[in-house]
Amino acid sequence: MIAQSPFAQTPSKTIPLDVERLRRDFPILQTSVRGKPLVYLDNAATTQKPRVVIDALRRYYEAQNANIHRGVHYLSELGTKLYEDARLKAQDFIHAADWREIIFVRGTTEGINLVAATYGRSKLNEGDEVLISGMEHHSNIVPWQMVCGERKATLKVVPLNDNGELVLEEYDRMLSSRTKMVALAHVSNALGTVNPLKRMIAMAHAKGIPVLVDGAQALPHMKVDVQDLDCDFYAFSAHKMYGPTGIGVLYGKSALLQDMPPYQGGGDMIKSVTFEKTLFNDLPYKFEAGTPNIADGIAFGATLDYVQALDWTAVMHYERDLLDYATEQLSGIKSLRLIGTAREKAGVISFVLGTIHPHDIGTILDQEGIAVRTGHHCAQPVMIRYDVPATVRASFAFYNTKSEVDALVRGIGKVLEVFA
Amino acid sequence: MAADELRSLYQEIILEHNKNPRNFRTMEDSDVSVEGYNPLCGDHYTVYLKLEGDVVKDVSFKGSGCAISKASASVMSTMVKGRTKQEAEALFERFHDLVTGKPGQSASLDDLGSLAAFAGVSEFPARVKCASLAWHTLHGALENKQEAITTE
Ligand SMILES: Cc1ncc(COP(=O)(O)O)c(C=O)c1O
Numbered sequence: 315m316i317a318q319s320p321f322a323q324t325p326s327k328t329i330p331l332d333v334e335r336l337r338r339d340f341p342i343l344q345t346s347v348r349g350k351p352l353v354y355l356d357n358a359a360t361t362q363k364p365r366v367v368i369d370a371l372r373r374y375y376e377a378q379n380a381n382i383h384r385g386v387h388y389l390s391e392l393g394t395k396l397y398e399d400a401r402l403k404a405q406d407f408i409h410a411a412d413w414r415e416i417i418f419v420r421g422t423t424e425g426i427n428l429v430a431a432t433y434g435r436s437k438l439n440e441g442d443e444v445l446i447s448g449m450e451h452h453s454n455i456v457p458w459q460m461v462c463g464e465r466k467a468t469l470k471v472v473p474l475n476d477n478g479e480l481v482l483e484e485y486d487r488m489l490s491s492r493t494k495m496v497a498l499a500h501v502s503n504a505l506g507t508v509n510p511l512k513r514m515i516a517m518a519h520a521k522g523i524p525v526l527v528d529g530a531q532a533l534p535h536m537k538v539d540v541q542d543l544d545c546d547f548y549a550f551s552a553h554k555m556y557g558p559t560g561i562g563v564l565y566g567k568s569a570l571l572q573d574m575p576p577y578q579g580g581g582d583m584i585k586s587v588t589f590e591k592t593l594f595n596d597l598p599y600k601f602e603a604g605t606p607n608i609a610d611g612i613a614f615g616a617t618l619d620y621v622q623a624l625d626w627t628a629v630m631h632y633e634r635d636l637l638d639y640a641t642e643q644l645s646g647i648k649s650l651r652l653i654g655t656a657r658e659k660a661g662v663i664s665f666v667l668g669t670i671h672p673h674d675i676g677t678i679l680d681q682e683g684i685a686v687r688t689g690h691h692c693a694q695p696v697m698i699r700y701d702v703p704a705t706v707r708a709s710f711a712f713y714n715t716k717s718e719v720d721a722l723v724r725g726i727g728k729v730l731e732v733f734a
Numbered sequence: 735m736a737a738d739e740l741r742s743l744y745q746e747i748i749l750e751h752n753k754n755p756r757n758f759r760t761m762e763d764s765d766v767s768v769e770g771y772n773p774l775c776g777d778h779y780t781v782y783l784k785l786e787g788d789v790v791k792d793v794s795f796k797g798s799g800c801a802i803s804k805a806s807a808s809v810m811s812t813m814v815k816g817r818t819k820q821e822a823e824a825l826f827e828r829f830h831d832l833v834t835g836k837p838g839q840s841a842s843l844d845d846l847g848s849l850a851a852f853a854g855v856s857e858f859p860a861r862v863k864c865a866s867l868a869w870h871t872l873h874g875a876l877e878n879k880q881e882a883i884t885t886e
Binding site: 670671672673674677678681688689697703704733 | 774776777800
């Protein structure tokens with residue numbers, strides 16, 4: 315089995331990432347908590363925001379605020395342009411073929427719900443199947459469970475091996491004439507596994523099955539090209555890729571989007587309304603009812619400018635090195651067990667420490683100014699699969715450093731002292 | 735500062751009860767058993783009671799969770815055995831005031847015994863639910879609740 319590596323193209327000679335300079339772009343990274351410099355290792359929950367994003371939000375409310383679309387006055391036209399520019403930047407960033415394929419939503423969760431509620435509800439019939447994987451976030455499980463329940467369809471789950479990789483032979487076997495949709499995480503938030511998506515999408519397409527990708531944990535760590543992947547839908551959240559909360563993107567191939575019924579009804583999503591009949595708007599507005607999240611949309615535009623300007627070859631190289639270092643350092647702790655040891659990983663290290671409960675570990679690390687997440691990470695089936703009640707998850711971004719990893723290791727030393 | 739607060743949370747008594755929990759067993763012939771769980775962190779215990787009229791004749795618990803929740807369940811089990819329902823409920827109330835940092839508590843810590851070790855929890859709002867899970871579950875059992883108790 316040849317795993318497709320997002321890092322395979324990394325040439326040996328890259329200009330190293332100037333992390334100290336990048337860290338200065340993020341005001342919160344200069345702060346202290348509990349009297350210690352903040353060591354922020356909870357990036358999979360949400361990333362920190364660079365100053366340019368914070369400034370864009372402030373600028374909008376201070377000098378640009380107006381409702382957009384259909385306004386004839388200066389501010390409305392300005393806001394509309396900034397908001398629509400963000401859409402073009404998103405199109406460019408994920409290399410979508412057409413700007414109309416970028417639908418603004420609240421985030422990954424809403425993007426997946428949109429597809430389940432429109433495409434799913436209109437295409438699924440009794441006896442049909444939706445295929446997801448055993449490493450999905452609850453947001454890529456529950457919407458499918460809901461629509462399957464309603465349409466009397468069945469939810470099928472691709473199993474994981476002990477390392478946290480999908481078993482592709484099983485996946486291939488489970489793709490059947492009854493399968494109407496495949497929905498997969500690009501990167502697992504609980505295990506860090508990077509799935510061989512391009513290959514998995516081709517396998518589904520060979521049987522005529524569309525594929526939705528939950529890209530929430532991929533965009534912060536790698537450049538994604540939706541045309542190269544050939545996915546049918548791709549959902550992601552701005553707040554996990556250095557942008558504001560409350561905005562995200564659902565990408566969909568226009569032929570599919572065109573065919574789908576609208577999601578919510580209201581203003582903006584219509585061409586004309588009479589009490590007898592409503593003519594729906596064109597893409598992407600057909601799926602964007604009501605006043606959108608203008609401020610965060612515009613700040614997302616600033617986010618996209620920021621991430622677009624990063625040297626992604628250097629970022630991926632740096633993050634891989636950091637993750638390798640962290641894995642090595644943590645593996646040296648005797649009672650520590652890594653949960654998720656896939657060959658291709660990004661951004662996440664999950665672990666348990668002997669019989670010490672993750673919650674206690676999280677509290678002690680917090681006293682050292684170290685922010686990690688403890689719990690089931692909205693992926694309870696993953697916890698069940700590896701027979702742990704919860705894990706500690708350290709998740710990284712390009713602004714994290716090896717000395718922060720060292721702080722984490724020292725913090726775990728403190729935990730072991732307390733529970734000696 | 736941080737180290738002091740940690741020590742006040744993870745007191746020796748708490749660490750010891752976590753390591754060697756008392757009355758940590760399923761009770762086959764219990765009169766009531768109620769499950770309690772914290773959906774946020776997965777802490778999950780069952781509390782078993784044997785009652786004689788109004789008196790808690792025997793109490794045990796089983797399950798898993800963090801050190802705070804387990805030690806609290808253990809200490810609780812030692813404190814309520816032989817007490818009446820009313821006395822147990824009154825202890826719960828005082829314990830709750832203690833871990834939520836209600837003023838005027840420190841004056842009357844003496845008669846709280848091992849429960850006083852949980853005073854440090856009030857400095858850690860995220861852990862109050864851990865400390866009180868077993869007590870909420872006990873409360874459910876005393877009221878003969880049929881459904882599981884959750885902290886949410
Ligand atoms: C893999 C994955 N999918 C989906 C989500 C949901 O994202 P949001 O809460 O931004 O909608 C998350 C966030 O935790 C995630 O990690």
